[in-house]
Amino acid sequence: MAKQIQHLDRVAIRFAGDSGDGMQLTGDRFASETAILGNDLSTLPNYPAEIRAPSGSLHGVSSFQVHFAAHDVLTPGDSPDVLVAMNPAALRANLADLPPNAEIIVNTDEFTTRNLEKVGYTSNPLENDSLDGFTVHRVPLTSATIAALADFEVSKKDAERAKNMFALGLLSWMYSRPTEGTVEFLRQKFAKKPKIAAANVAAFQAGWNYGETTEDFAVRYEVKPANLLPGTYRSVNGNSALAYGLVAAGLRAHLPVFLGAYPITPASEILHELSAYKRYGVTTFQAEDEIAAVGSALGASYGGALGVTSTSGPGLALKTETLGLAVMLELPLVIVDVQRAGPSTGLPTKTEQSDLNIALFGRHGEAPLAVIAARSPADCFYAALEAARIALTYRMPVILLSDGYLANGSEPWLLPDPADLPDLRVEFATEPNGPDGKFLPYLHDPHTLARPWAVPGTPGLEHRVGGLEKANNTGAVSYVPADHDLMMRLRAARVEAIDVPDLEVEDPTGDARVLVLGWGSTYGPIGAACRKLRERGVSIAQAHLRHISPLPRNVGTVLAGYDRVIIPEMNLGQLAHVIRDRYLVDAVSYNKVNGQPFTSAELETVLEEVVRND
Amino acid sequence: MTEVPLKLTAKDFRSDQEVRWCPGCGDFAILSAIQSFMPELGIPRERITFVSGIGCSSRFPYYLNTYGMHSIHGRAPAIATGLAVSRPDLSVWVVSGDGDALSIGGNHLLHALRRNVNIKILMFNNRIYGLTKGQCSPTSEFGKVTKSTPVGSRDTPFNPIAVALGSEASFVARTIDSDRKHLHSVLRAAAAHQGSAFIEIYQNCAIFNDGAFDVLKDPASRDSVLIRLEHGKPITFGATGEKCVVREPRGFGLEVADTASVPRSEIIVHDEAVPGPAYAFTLSRLSDQDLSNTPIGVFRRVARPTYESMVQEQNTAARTSATDSTPDDLLAELLHTGNTWTIR
Numbered sequence: 001m002a003k004q005i006q007h008l009d010r011v012a013i014r015f016a017g018d019s020g021d022g023m024q025l026t027g028d029r030f031a032s033e034t035a036i037l038g039n040d041l042s043t044l045p046n047y048p049a050e051i052r053a054p055s056g057s058l059h060g061v062s063s064f065q066v067h068f069a070a071h072d073v074l075t076p077g078d079s080p081d082v083l084v085a086m087n088p089a090a091l092r093a094n095l096a097d098l099p100p101n102a103e104i105i106v107n108t109d110e111f112t113t114r115n116l117e118k119v120g121y122t123s124n125p126l127e128n129d130s131l132d133g134f135t136v137h138r139v140p141l142t143s144a145t146i147a148a149l150a151d152f153e154v155s156k157k158d159a160e161r162a163k164n165m166f167a168l169g170l171l172s173w174m175y176s177r178p179t180e181g182t183v184e185f186l187r188q189k190f191a192k193k194p195k196i197a198a199a200n201v202a203a204f205q206a207g208w209n210y211g212e213t214t215e216d217f218a219v220r221y222e223v224k225p226a227n228l229l230p231g232t233y234r235s236v237n238g239n240s241a242l243a244y245g246l247v248a249a250g251l252r253a254h255l256p257v258f259l260g261a262y263p264i265t266p267a268s269e270i271l272h273e274l275s276a277y278k279r280y281g282v283t284t285f286q287a288e289d290e291i292a293a294v295g296s297a298l299g300a301s302y303g304g305a306l307g308v309t310s311t312s313g314p315g316l317a318l319k320t321e322t323l324g325l326a327v328m329l330e331l332p333l334v335i336v337d338v339q340r341a342g343p344s345t346g347l348p349t350k351t352e353q354s355d356l357n358i359a360l361f362g363r364h365g366e367a368p369l370a371v372i373a374a375r376s377p378a379d380c381f382y383a384a385l386e387a388a389r390i391a392l393t394y395r396m397p398v399i400l401l402s403d404g405y406l407a408n409g410s411e412p413w414l415l416p417d418p419a420d421l422p423d424l425r426v427e428f429a430t431e432p433n434g435p436d437g438k439f440l441p442y443l444h445d446p447h448t449l450a451r452p453w454a455v456p457g458t459p460g461l462e463h464r465v466g467g468l469e470k471a472n473n474t475g476a477v478s479y480v481p482a483d484h485d486l487m488m489r490l491r492a493a494r495v496e497a498i499d500v501p502d503l504e505v506e507d508p509t510g511d512a513r514v515l516v517l518g519w520g521s522t523y524g525p526i527g528a529a530c531r532k533l534r535e536r537g538v539s540i541a542q543a544h545l546r547h548i549s550p551l552p553r554n555v556g557t558v559l560a561g562y563d564r565v566i567i568p569e570m571n572l573g574q575l576a577h578v579i580r581d582r583y584l585v586d587a588v589s590y591n592k593v594n595g596q597p598f599t600s601a602e603l604e605t606v607l608e609e610v611v612r613n614d
Numbered sequence: 615m616t617e618v619p620l621k622l623t624a625k626d627f628r629s630d631q632e633v634r635w636c637p638g639c640g641d642f643a644i645l646s647a648i649q650s651f652m653p654e655l656g657i658p659r660e661r662i663t664f665v666s667g668i669g670c671s672s673r674f675p676y677y678l679n680t681y682g683m684h685s686i687h688g689r690a691p692a693i694a695t696g697l698a699v700s701r702p703d704l705s706v707w708v709v710s711g712d713g714d715a716l717s718i719g720g721n722h723l724l725h726a727l728r729r730n731v732n733i734k735i736l737m738f739n740n741r742i743y744g745l746t747k748g749q750c751s752p753t754s755e756f757g758k759v760t761k762s763t764p765v766g767s768r769d770t771p772f773n774p775i776a777v778a779l780g781s782e783a784s785f786v787a788r789t790i791d792s793d794r795k796h797l798h799s800v801l802r803a804a805a806a807h808q809g810s811a812f813i814e815i816y817q818n819c820a821i822f823n824d825g826a827f828d829v830l831k832d833p834a835s836r837d838s839v840l841i842r843l844e845h846g847k848p849i850t851f852g853a854t855g856e857k858c859v860v861r862e863p864r865g866f867g868l869e870v871a872d873t874a875s876v877p878r879s880e881i882i883v884h885d886e887a888v889p890g891p892a893y894a895f896t897l898s899r900l901s902d903q904d905l906s907n908t909p910i911g912v913f914r915r916v917a918r919p920t921y922e923s924m925v926q927e928q929n930t931a932a933r934t935s936a937t938d939s940t941p942d943d944l945l946a947e948l949l950h951t952g953n954t955w956t957i958r
């Protein structure tokens with residue numbers, strides 16, 4: 001039977017099922033096939049908050065969304081064009097997210113009275129009119145998988161468990177994905193259980209054949225490769241990229257990396273990953289709490305390592321006193337905050353940008369430090385390098401803000417050549433620097449305003465540091481009013497002395513009157529919204545901040561060039577406060593704090609309204 | 615550079631800072647004892663680091679001409695852990711007070727001890743908050759009248775030795791500010807110990823708790839209350855050894871008896887190296903809040919691998935064959951490990 005081939009520019013697919021259905025693996029495999037084909041893509045998993053939610057229940061639904069296109073992709077996609085629902089719970093939990101005309105592939109075998117009741121369906125949605133308006137493919141995924149594996153030496157349970165591979169095979173056929181990678185993957189994954197490997201490969205192929213031979217699937221889609229830069233890629237989520245970036249920073253600085261951390265969602269993976277990178281010069285320390293985590297990192301920095309601590313909001317709150325000490329000691333320190341929805345325990349698995357205030361201002365006394373933010377999963381790598389550069393060059397704590405959306409989302413990453421990354425090597429002090437052969441631990445470099453990094457073990461430079469105020473140059477404890485005044489100003493000046501690249505503005509038409517300014521993980525949805533507006537002939541300029549403390553020097557001039565500035569944030573206006581205060585610009589603040597990232601569609605509407613009213 | 619034998623003296627360990635404790639403060643005696651002990655270590659000054667918290671006692675690092683950090687209240691063990699783990703070549707000492715170590719920093723103390731980080735923790739116990747001008751501390755006696763407890767404290771105090779033992783400490787000792795010889799002997803044992811050493815130093819606060827330990831110092835009373843622990847020796851005390859330590863008839867504890875009334879074989883022979891902490895714990899319970907029957911010396915000294923050495927071992931194992939690679943090679947290796955693909 002000849003199938004019709006239809007070309008698409010972009011597609012978003014959501015794989016949804018019970019926690020035990022292997023949806024993360026299925027989605028991840030589909031994403032890998034898609035990457036190898038050469039599409040650009042972005043993915044976002046969604047796990048249940050419970051560790052072991054009851055099977056078949058609504059809150060036990062796990063899903064994975066893949067957005068891929070023939071052009072570059074900025075977000076995991078607002079809403080899925082295709083939903084794969086492995087059971088009634090998956091259908092019910094995701095239906096509201098579907099746009100009209102979406103395609104739904106359901107596993108009919110799971111639509112039993114009992115399963116329907118579990119999620120509150122009083123009648124079978126496959127048999128009433130509730131799915132009118134969608135294209136529904138009814139596939140007996142479980143029984144078809146079992147039938148396909150009838151001749152295999154595997155238990156019924158193992159055969160049934162291979163249904164996710166059947167679904168993957170079907171979707172791979174539907175979207176003309178290359179299959180070699182998945183076959184190879186399955187062989188390796190089950191290398192020790194060849195029978196299971198063979199069964200999974202067979203289920204995958206049976207799914208493919210099902211598409212090929214069943215009339216229900218009359219159309220097959222193709223999404224042409226995107227015009228991607230040549231090179232070697234890997235898929236990374238934000239936490240992985242951040243961990244790689246910290247390793248890279250240590251290796252480019254020729255310094256050991258010491259991570260002190262206490263487990264917390266959604267930052268724990270950074271600890272997990274780095275604990276596996278001992279080979280690359282990393283030592284990890286799971287501390288007794290966040291205070292000890294940052295304390296140990298500061299102790300390691302004092303000893304000449306690149307001290308790092310990773311956490312989320314509640315942990316950052318606990319670290320604040322030590323950050324004040326780090327500011328006083330003028331030592332390098334990187335603090336990673338993977339933000340989650342707060343305050344207090346808040347919504348630990350949901351995303352938010354609400355820690356900007358604590359990052360900028362959350363210390364007693366005036367304790368200025370550098371604050372930067374990552375904008376995409378792969379960008380977390382470069383943000384980590386930049387945090388380390390500032391910390392090492394200017395001898396200060398640097399807070400690097402990521403968030404749950406970046407931490408879990410992934411995208412293809414063109415691997416850099418290590419030699420092209422910034423050279424972060426530093427020099428420890430080895431000789432006295434004072435006029436009379438004395439060592440002056442607080443003699444500051446005229447350009448960077450950094451003090452010498454004299455690590456214990458260096459003969460002749462023995463000195464004491466501490467949290468008490470000190471005299472400039474000698475670092476001796478001082479209660480002299482003028483010394484405190486001077487040191488306060490010096491600490492602020494050192495932050496302002498940081499060499500920060502100018503803010504770049506993207507305004508392809510050059511005639512935009514409205515600027516949208518963002519920071520952090522909103523880069524993707526803002527960029528996608530701007531792109532759609534421009535496609536419709538609406539001019540809009542976009543600028544996105546990496547550095548928030550200090551702000552790039554040209555921000556004031558950039559803002560002054562537009563009639564209107566709009567700042568979308570996943571908080572109640574924290575950057576907007578800073579911008580209004582600093583530049584006296586009447587910026588429009590657009591805020592969302594429901595634990596969900598912005599969709600590009602909602603931003604498109606909001607931005608268009610600002611442009612029209614301008 | 616050839617190694618020159620170190621000829622350091624106490625003077626080499628004095629910094630140029632003016633020492634600012636109240637006249638009569640026990641901290642002076644401890645400082646001077648430590649300055650005179652340090653040369654004995656045979657470690658060059660630059661390889662010694664003192665990390666302290668906050669309190670009168672925590673001013674200590676400023677007065678020693680080594681590397682030093684006066685950090686924040688209670689956190690010195692955590693900071694010292696990071697330093698010691700990343701720099702096992704250093705000799706790392708922590709100076710803390712009873713409030714610093716047992717109140718705000720209690721958590722860090724427990725965890726440093728259980729991990730057996732190679733740091734020497736000196737806790738100056740004056741049973742009061744000195745720096746904040748005289749509030750009760752977690753070691754103040756029950757009923758103590760202080761600025762914050764005008765009608766007497768209702769808090770049951772900690773027994774610091776028992777806390778350390780309960781935290782799996784491998785070395786636990788007690789000494790007194792005024793007894794330089796004893797202080798030196800305890801410091802010597804602590805310095806030689808591989809792993810965390812917890813040393814409680816009874817210290818007189820001349821202003822807010824003056825004379826707190828006089829009963830242990832006064833020639834008229836000290837012999838009848840002070841139990842000098844010596845490894846391998848029967849535990850007897852009193853001017854003529856008239857008191858001794860024996861097993862309690864009930865339970866698992868120890869008690870004080872008249873030496874004359876018990877057979878010699880029943881007198882406990884002190885053994886620092888008992889593998890379990892129970893013996894040392896019962897010893898620590900001989901003394902009460904009134905300081906009657908106060909053992910000083912080393913309660914427990916057992917061998918256990920240091921945290922750093924085990925961390926180092928894992929690191930070294932992971933780095934075999936990594937040492938020949940340049941940092942950039944290593945980074946390329948890491949980035950290309952696992953699932954990658956190439957776009958041409």
Ligand SMILES: Cc1ncc(C[n+]2csc(CCOP(=O)(O)OP(=O)(O)O)c2C)c(N)n1
Nearest residue numbers: 668669670671687711712713714743744745
């Ligand atoms: C976070 C914090 N809380 C409170 C204080 C105030 N403070 C300074 S020292 C101290 C108690 C010190 O008592 P102790 O540790 O026994 O030291 P001492 O002064 O007796 O030697 C307190 C409460 C502080 N510096 N930091």
Ligand code: SF4
Nearest residue numbers: 636639670744819820
């Ligand atoms: S207040 Fe007490 S502990 Fe503090 S310096 Fe004075 S005498 Fe010493």
Ligand SMILES: [Mg+2]
Nearest residue numbers: 711712742744
């Ligand atoms: Mg005290």
